[in-house]
Amino acid sequence: MKLKLENLTKLLPICRSTAFPPIYHISFTPSPFCSSISPLSSSEPSLQVSESSAFMVDYLINSFGWSKEKAIYASKRLLHIKSAEKPDAVCSFLRGIGLFESQLSATIRRRPIILTAGIESSLLPKVKLFETLGASGKELADLVATSANCLSNSDDRRLVPCVDVLRDLLKDEKKIRHALKRCPWILSSDPDKILRRNVGFLLQKGLQGHSLSTLIYKSPNLLVMKLELLSSACQTVEHLGLGLTSSL
Template identity: 35%
Template sequence: MKMRIFRPFSLLLHEMKFAANMNSNPALFNLLSLSSKRLSTLSSSPNPIIVNYLIQTFGFSQTLANSISNRFWWAKSTENPQSVIHFLRDLGFSEAHIRTSVRVGPQILFSDIDKTLKPKVQFFEQLGLVGADLGKFISKNSKVLTISLEKKLVPCIEILKKTLSDDENNGDLIRVLRRCTWVLSRNPELLLSNIAFLESCGIVGSQLSMLLTRQPRLFVIKQSTLKDLVSRAVDMGFSIESRMLVYALYTISCLRDETLRKKFELFRSWGFTEQECIEMFRRTPGLLRASEEKLKLGMEFFMNTMKFEKTLLVHRPTILMLSMEDRVIPRYRVLQILKSKRLLKREPSFINVLSLTDEEFLDKFISRFADDAEELLVAYKGHTLQEVDE
């Protein structure tokens, strides 16, 4: 379906006035001037028909209704909006879904159902979005119903499908669409260009698929911005075509410069050098995505309670990513009880203890001590058992 491109009416009037002036026709010039002023007044004034409809049907505020109606000053009735609402209800949209859809993309109320809306809806239904799921998706992204099907939606979806590997039932594709509808509104050429650039950096196959699923906006930003993000990752010690580059790129793209700076300042406040900070990030790129509170608790425990040296954290930064509440502290409590009762022949490495699976830890440090198993289990799962009792 080809989109018709209309020239702004104000520009057309300007050109006509210019032509009238050139032809020395004062009468026509004055008539056009009056028409231009009248058009300007109409387009900047709320349309009472639409204002009342929006307020009564959706409960919109006067301000929001006025703002929306200004864009549709030419509407003479609510016949089309009412037909659109019935169409959405028949699809299974809830009233909340419809209300949000109109607020996000009010132009759908004035779109042709058969030519514009229905083909897009059928397209998304074929991808696996139906009923309530479709309503939830459209309510947050209703503008997609006005995007060209042939020029953008179809080619972009085809590109995304080709990039996502082993995507059974379009599960990953739908996750991408929910996270970033931008991928459907941008030029497909930009999508292809960014994919080609990422592949030139060694991010291919499952890694490319993973990045698209987790951070789809990277695929539709300006390529100059994408290249800058990759350059920053390289400056921090990640080489092009390294298997870790994709994780660094993901982390850097998730955080603002100010957030990155604060994270490094936090590590430096505990005595880590700039180079040590970069080394920790290089070993565990996801480290900087952890909250400041989590990092503070981790360093407080490992450096003050466990008396670990900085070098250990530099070489094993993954331990700072572990859950303090569910893994680190409970296992520490169990070992303290075992040590106090002299039940261990030799003290195990706490780092190795943290690397054990839950089942392995239970077998090695709780189940084998039958007489003390209950006390040890309470120390290990106490907070969980308490939540169950409540």
């Protein structure tokens, strides 16, 4: 038996991109279906400034107006930075492609290690990848900002294969950009162990061609869902007797 597309999309949530990584839930279970890193919050415990972290703590406070607690927390991976040269260059590059100050601050909060990234070797290839999808101007800046967690990932081993999965499914650059804006975590997922695995599962459920493409376009979060929860969602649809039909 096959799952009816519209009923599956009604039961499954859409992963919307936000200023910080979302935690996903489906309506019939309280468990999150893909892992995420919670944003820094005002509830972070007070931390002491060590001599080794003092430079970056001051840099983050002065550059972005962060609280001392947030700056200390974020600086833990940046202890080796003793000069503003590299972080200043990264911030200048991100501003240059159109990130607003609020976007820049949020991007650094989500992935502080970006401040150590090589511009030519790491950041520029990712921007060019988004440009190959037709992104420019504000849309390009938005994609970079919402995809902060993938900006330190390998282009060849992670980002390009993930985009290739979307190309195979959606066949349209605008639809790919739409999916990435709704669920930027796609670019942080293993293309074989997660994305293609979930596509294979949906194919086994009888979703293919235009039906599968439409489902992923509407709910790109399905690509990063934990398999047991994706299976549970499909079973719930079946057990409720919703949308079971011989053909789509």
